[in-house]
Amino acid sequence: MDNAHAGRIEVTELSKRFGGLQAVNGLSFVAEPGRVTGFLGPNGSGKTTTLSVLLGLVRPDSGSATIGGVPYTSLERPALTVGASLSADFHAAHTGRAHLDIVRRAIGVPATAVSEKLDLVGLSAAADRKTGGYSLGMRQRLALAAALLGDPQVLILDEPINGLDPEGIHWIRSLLKHLAAEGKTVLLSSHLLSEVQQTVDDVVVIRRGELAFAGPLSELQQGNKERTVLVSALDQAALARALELSGGRVHGVRGDLMRVVGLAPEAIGQMSLETAIPLSHLSVEESELEQSFLELIEGSERPHTRREGGSDPDAPAANEGGAA
Numbered sequence: 001m002d003n004a005h006a007g008r009i010e011v012t013e014l015s016k017r018f019g020g021l022q023a024v025n026g027l028s029f030v031a032e033p034g035r036v037t038g039f040l041g042p043n044g045s046g047k048t049t050t051l052s053v054l055l056g057l058v059r060p061d062s063g064s065a066t067i068g069g070v071p072y073t074s075l076e077r078p079a080l081t082v083g084a085s086l087s088a089d090f091h092a093a094h095t096g097r098a099h100l101d102i103v104r105r106a107i108g109v110p111a112t113a114v115s116e117k118l119d120l121v122g123l124s125a126a127a128d129r130k131t132g133g134y135s136l137g138m139r140q141r142l143a144l145a146a147a148l149l150g151d152p153q154v155l156i157l158d159e160p161i162n163g164l165d166p167e168g169i170h171w172i173r174s175l176l177k178h179l180a181a182e183g184k185t186v187l188l189s190s191h192l193l194s195e196v197q198q199t200v201d202d203v204v205v206i207r208r209g210e211l212a213f214a215g216p217l218s219e220l221q222q223g224n225k226e227r228t229v230l231v232s233a234l235d236q237a238a239l240a241r242a243l244e245l246s247g248g249r250v251h252g253v254r255g256d257l258m259r260v261v262g263l264a265p266e267a268i269g270q271m272s273l274e275t276a277i278p279l280s281h282l283s284v285e286e287s288e289l290e291q292s293f294l295e296l297i298e299g300s301e302r303p304h305t306r307r308e309g310g311s312d313p314d315a316p317a318a319n320e321g322g323a324a
C-alpha cells in the first residue's frame, strides 16, 4: 500500500457489463480512512459488483478500483490489509470456530486471533455450534469476525447489518464507528439508508450502476433541515388554524396527516391541551434524509438476472482468504 494513499479506497470510472446488462457504468467515488462510508443503492444497482471488483473477484471492463493506491490483487498482503465480507454463507457442518480457524490459517494469523474475534463479535458461547444452525444475525457476526481476523486497515462489508436484531444493530454501529475512529477505512453497503444512517459519515449512492450522490451524510439532507411533524385531529381546519396561530406552518398533507414545520412535537402537544383540540395523531416524520435518498434512487430498482453462484467467468483468481 503506498503511503500517500494508505487505506484509501478509490473507484475511478468503473464499468462492468454482464451480457446485455450494464451493471456498473462509469462509477467514481472514494472512501477515506478514519471514516465510515455507506455504499447505498436499491437491489440490483451494482453494489456487490463494485465491491467484487474492489476485491479482485470480478474483472472490470474499464476503469479501476484501488485500495491504498493499488488494485487488491497487487497488494503485498491483501488478506491482512483488507478484511471483507461479501456473504454470510458458510459450510453448514463447520462450527463458527472451525470456519475462523480455516480462514486464519489461510491468511497466516496466530490461533489466538480466533477466540479474540469470536469474543469481539459476541459469538463465544455459540462458537462450537455448527453454522447451519446459526441465525442470519449470527452468520453476520461470524462474517465480520472473519473479516477482522487479520486486523486489517480496510474493511469492505456487503450488507453487514441485514438480519441483525436491534441489539445487534446497535452493537455493529458502535464497532464500526470505533474501527473508523482508530483510523481504519470502513466501506459498507446497504439498500436502506435508515439502516446505516446512524453509522456512516459519508455516503455514496448509486442507481442503475451510476453515481447519484457522493459526499458527507449531512449534505444528503439537501437543505431541508427543519423537522417535520405529522399531526391530525377530528377537526382538521381548527387544528390548522391553531397551528398557524402558534407559529407553525402547514406544509401540505400526507394522507390524513398534516405536515407541520416550525413547531416541535412538544409544542404541538401543549397547544392541543390549551386549545382543547384533541389530536388523533402526532409523530415526527420519517427522516428527511430517507426522503432525499428515495428521490435519488426513485424508479431505479431492476430485476435480478444474476447467474447461479454470481461469479464472473473472466475474473482473475481471487487472493485466498481475502473475502469471507
Ligand SMILES: Nc1ncnc2c1ncn2[C@@H]1O[C@H](COP(=O)(O)OP(=O)(O)OP(=O)(O)O)[C@@H](O)[C@H]1O
Residues within 6 Å of the ligand: 018, 021, 023, 041, 042, 043, 044, 045, 046, 047, 048, 049, 050, 191, 302, 303, 304, 305, 306, 307, 310, 311, 312
Ligand atoms: N455474475 C453475474 N452475471 C450476470 N449478471 C450479474 C452478475 N452479477 C450481478 N449481475 C447483475 O448485475 C446487476 C447488479 O447486481 P449487484 O449484485 O451488483 O447489485 P446490488 O446493488 O449488490 O444488489 P443486491 O443488494 O440485490 O445484491 C443486477 O442486475 C444483477 O442481476
